[in-house]
Amino acid sequence: MTLEEYLRTILDDEEIELATLEPAYTFNLEDYEEKCHD
Amino acid sequence: MTELLFETIKTAGSAIKKKQISPVELTKMTLNQIREHEPRVNAFITVMEEEALEQAKQLEAELVNGEVRGPLHGIPIAVKDILQTKGVKTTGGSKIFENWIPSEDAAAVQKLREAGAIIIGKANLHEFAMGATTENPHYGSAKNPWNLARIPGGSSGGSAVATATGMAFGAVGSDTAGSIRLPAAMCGTVGFKPTYGVVSRRGCLPFSWSLDHVGPMTRTVQDAAIMLEVMKGHDAKDPASVKRHVQVGFDESLSDLKGVRLGFYEPYMFAGMDEDVKRVVVEAFRQLESLGAEIVPIALPGIDEALNALKTIAQSEVVSVHEPLLKKYGHLYGDDLKYRFEFGSDISATAYLRAQRRRDQFVRETIQQMQGIDALVGPTNVQPPFEIGTMVPSMAISNMFTLGKTPLANILGFPALSVACGFTAENLPVGLQLIGKPFSDQKVLQIGDCYEKSAPWLKALQTHGTGSFTSQ
Numbered sequence: 001m002t003l004e005e006y007l008r009t010i011l012d013d014e015e016i017e018l019a020t021l022e023p024a025y026t027f028n029l030e031d032y033e034e035k036c037h038d
Numbered sequence: 039m040t041e042l043l044f045e046t047i048k049t050a051g052s053a054i055k056k057k058q059i060s061p062v063e064l065t066k067m068t069l070n071q072i073r074e075h076e077p078r079v080n081a082f083i084t085v086m087e088e089e090a091l092e093q094a095k096q097l098e099a100e101l102v103n104g105e106v107r108g109p110l111h112g113i114p115i116a117v118k119d120i121l122q123t124k125g126v127k128t129t130g131g132s133k134i135f136e137n138w139i140p141s142e143d144a145a146a147v148q149k150l151r152e153a154g155a156i157i158i159g160k161a162n163l164h165e166f167a168m169g170a171t172t173e174n175p176h177y178g179s180a181k182n183p184w185n186l187a188r189i190p191g192g193s194s195g196g197s198a199v200a201t202a203t204g205m206a207f208g209a210v211g212s213d214t215a216g217s218i219r220l221p222a223a224m225c226g227t228v229g230f231k232p233t234y235g236v237v238s239r240r241g242c243l244p245f246s247w248s249l250d251h252v253g254p255m256t257r258t259v260q261d262a263a264i265m266l267e268v269m270k271g272h273d274a275k276d277p278a279s280v281k282r283h284v285q286v287g288f289d290e291s292l293s294d295l296k297g298v299r300l301g302f303y304e305p306y307m308f309a310g311m312d313e314d315v316k317r318v319v320v321e322a323f324r325q326l327e328s329l330g331a332e333i334v335p336i337a338l339p340g341i342d343e344a345l346n347a348l349k350t351i352a353q354s355e356v357v358s359v360h361e362p363l364l365k366k367y368g369h370l371y372g373d374d375l376k377y378r379f380e381f382g383s384d385i386s387a388t389a390y391l392r393a394q395r396r397r398d399q400f401v402r403e404t405i406q407q408m409q410g411i412d413a414l415v416g417p418t419n420v421q422p423p424f425e426i427g428t429m430v431p432s433m434a435i436s437n438m439f440t441l442g443k444t445p446l447a448n449i450l451g452f453p454a455l456s457v458a459c460g461f462t463a464e465n466l467p468v469g470l471q472l473i474g475k476p477f478s479d480q481k482v483l484q485i486g487d488c489y490e491k492s493a494p495w496l497k498a499l500q501t502h503g504t505g506s507f508t509s510q
Contacts, residue, residue: 003122003243006138011362019362022277027248027394029234029451029476030280032401 043204061112065094081199084160111154116206119160122241144241162196170437175372188423191221198225208256216444219456223418223469234451235280238273246355259487292488295329300415301336307416318460344400347393348449374434418456418469
């Protein structure tokens with residue numbers, strides 16, 4: 001089963017949606033080449 | 039015949055291709071090695087005997103038809119039990135996940151399978167990858183093959199032990215503050231943390247989203263490059279995955295290190311260092327210089343603040359990851375993790391954001407400092423592995439900082455290699471660390487490969503494995 005499905009078996013339903021989400025995150029080293037040459 | 043189990047992936051792969059040994063034979067040999075040695079080292083949570091043999095038969099049939107998937111065709115590889123494996127339980131080293139059987143492979147595992155690697159088992163780890171010792175309260179402690187009373191390092195301790203003892207030709211690990219490199223160093227093997235975003239983390243239970251990396255653990259640097267070549271690549275389902283093509287593999291080794299400049303920041307790299315470990319690392323520096331490398335002093339302004347930022351980021355994110363589980367299953371966590379959650383649960387959002395901004399600033403400054411420098415150089419571990427059972431739960435959170443110099447590359451996200459560089463007087467391995475600039479993964483691997491090939495004792499280590507282990 002998927003992680004979400006497994007968590008559903010051990011946690012209450014309302015918590016699942018958050019439990020498997022990764023927050024929008026912006027750390028990306030591809031951006032630094034431009035920043036470093038500013 | 040067991041000598042083959044300590045050969046490189048390249049050599050074993052070539053033997054398979056030439057039909058000198060079949061994937062089934064090699065898998066059976068590896069399983070025998072596991073049967074013989076696993077009871078003493080506890081490297082695995084699950085040994086995948088049936089699945090591995092099934093896979094080997096399939097790969098053997100392909101060989102008969104003249105099909106070779108690549109250099110990993112028929113090579114037994116272990117996977118840290120924090121990465122999902124289709125149809126095989128994935129515990130994360132936790133009691134909470136002991137019954138989870140994923141329906142999909144993690145991205146890195148999937149790529150390895152497609153390239154012909156045989157997944158031989160799920161390697162032991164520090165609970166949820168949150169510690170440096172691999173003393174797991176639920177599945178038992180993994181043991182250092184060089185001294186069975188000592189920790190193998192962590193959190194990917196089982197992966198390093200399996201690789202060092204010929205129970206796998208390589209392994210997949212994860213690294214949030216040093217979890218690939220520290221155990222590799224303490225077990226006399228190789229560990230590589232790629233540039234952040236080069237290998238997808240999809241299917242790896244998270245510790246800290248903005249610091250987590252997945253990478254290879256092997257016995258030689260070139261083998262790490264072979265595995266990474268397969269594992270890398272953009273994955274739209276991992277928000278951190280980079281789109282650019284990153285050069286990794288190399289066919290030819292550098293003959294020397296002429297023209298290579300290595301930056302050394304002594305106040306950090308040699309702080310808190312055991313004198314005997316230091317002796318070994320200084321000797322490795324001389325060896326690098328004899329190969330033509332120039333080791334130059336470098337400043338890393340803001341490093342202390344940046345390392346504190348790493349602690350803030352890791353603690354905040356790990357509490358966020360585990361919050362839903364902690365409410366209901368807090369009692370199922372080990373004592374060191376319980377302490378960690380107490381410490382991390384009162385960090386403010388302002389402090390977290392300040393830490394992320396500090397990270398941004400430090401990355402930019404370090405890239406500037408590294409102009410004209412190919413890589414930073416220093417030790418991986420600054421202390422030899424300590425005795426199993428002596429970890430104090432309240433100190434566990436700082437073990438990664440006191441045992442090694444690995445967290446620096448995680449706050450930077452830069453590629454970092456640990457390669458074995460010698461032994462202490464007590465015959466415990468020491469690792470040399472190279473930290474490259476973003477996306478210079480291939481360069482770091484090439485420098486490490488050149489160093490490794492210049493040390494004849496290292497060749498003996500790779501060929502004969504952990505000699506002291508078999509006589510203990």
